[in-house]
Amino acid sequence: MTTADDEIEGARRDARGLASGDIALVTGASGFIGGAVARALHEAGFRVRAFMRSTSPRVHIKDDYEVAVGDVTDPVSVREAVRGARYVFHVAADYRLWTPDPAKMLRTNVEGTRIVMEEALRAGVERVVHTSSVATLAPNREGLCDETQRMSCQARVGTYKRSKILGERLVEEMILRQGLPAVIVNPTAPLGSGDLRPTPTGRIILESLRGNMPAFVDTGLDVVHVDDVAKGHLAALRLGRIGERYILGGENIDLASLLGEIARLTGRKPPTVRLPRAPLVPLAFLNECLARIVDREPFLNLEGLRLAATPMFFDDSKARRELGYQSRPLGEALADAIDWFLRVEHSVGGHGGVASRLR
Numbered sequence: 001m002t003t004a005d006d007e008i009e010g011a012r013r014d015a016r017g018l019a020s021g022d023i024a025l026v027t028g029a030s031g032f033i034g035g036a037v038a039r040a041l042h043e044a045g046f047r048v049r050a051f052m053r054s055t056s057p058r059v060h061i062k063d064d065y066e067v068a069v070g071d072v073t074d075p076v077s078v079r080e081a082v083r084g085a086r087y088v089f090h091v092a093a094d095y096r097l098w099t100p101d102p103a104k105m106l107r108t109n110v111e112g113t114r115i116v117m118e119e120a121l122r123a124g125v126e127r128v129v130h131t132s133s134v135a136t137l138a139p140n141r142e143g144l145c146d147e148t149q150r151m152s153c154q155a156r157v158g159t160y161k162r163s164k165i166l167g168e169r170l171v172e173e174m175i176l177r178q179g180l181p182a183v184i185v186n187p188t189a190p191l192g193s194g195d196l197r198p199t200p201t202g203r204i205i206l207e208s209l210r211g212n213m214p215a216f217v218d219t220g221l222d223v224v225h226v227d228d229v230a231k232g233h234l235a236a237l238r239l240g241r242i243g244e245r246y247i248l249g250g251e252n253i254d255l256a257s258l259l260g261e262i263a264r265l266t267g268r269k270p271p272t273v274r275l276p277r278a279p280l281v282p283l284a285f286l287n288e289c290l291a292r293i294v295d296r297e298p299f300l301n302l303e304g305l306r307l308a309a310t311p312m313f314f315d316d317s318k319a320r321r322e323l324g325y326q327s328r329p330l331g332e333a334l335a336d337a338i339d340w341f342l343r344v345e346h347s348v349g350g351h352g353g354v355a356s357r358l359r
Contacts, residue, residue: 029050090113224327240322
């Protein structure tokens, strides 16, 4: 009978056979995590094929990447992008806590995932790394949440969480029934340079820099440097076990302490007013109504308040044990994010939405 240690050692032996010069397709390579994954692959010697929409920014796209233009919901463009690739990193996703069009988010995160996995199977791809999210897990107040604490598809959750749960279950079903050679990774809340949109975590930094967070709610989150998440993807390719899920986390911290650390790094005064969630619900509802009119994602929204009811604290020891995963201190992730946002603020023209939010 083989032990877990035997399996890990076997995976390590197999990892030595991976040819770094072969093509690795990265969907969502123009995005925050996707860009970091593509960069990590490039630095490791892989030939990066970046799959992106024609309208996506190219800030993260290097000149020596191959670029495949298309959309994950378009099977023809995905089929062309996958052709000749040995590995596929499916990172593309609509990542936000509020959307004016839930059906569109579900198409991207669920139907898009199905198409990418089907085309990877059709092309005979050797290994797929699917970027899921800790949104598919069910933390509680009794301790750190690990990969065994799954969120039910029937749970009352917002569109983003539901889409990621359905996408992850789809991948698991294809692994089981169709032999899809996939490993699943579940990043926590990423921070670092290059957060163009920005992500919900990046919005916390932005609003703090703008002086728009004089108060906070009692919650917590697991913050990780985006480059550590990217390295975790490569570790999952080399050492991950088919069908397994791995949390890629950093440091668990309550929101008050996080805002205090941001204030310390920027020389500002930290917020001290702790707000209850219930009185904020009507305001969040009004914010969402206004957002539909001005076409701008609201910072305060109902799903964010719902998630704040339970600290999002996670245990990434499985990835550390099996993949050799490591993460840097929280302060480095925050410093890199703050430095990048401030550089964007002072750059000529900036980078679209980020720069406009900083002004």
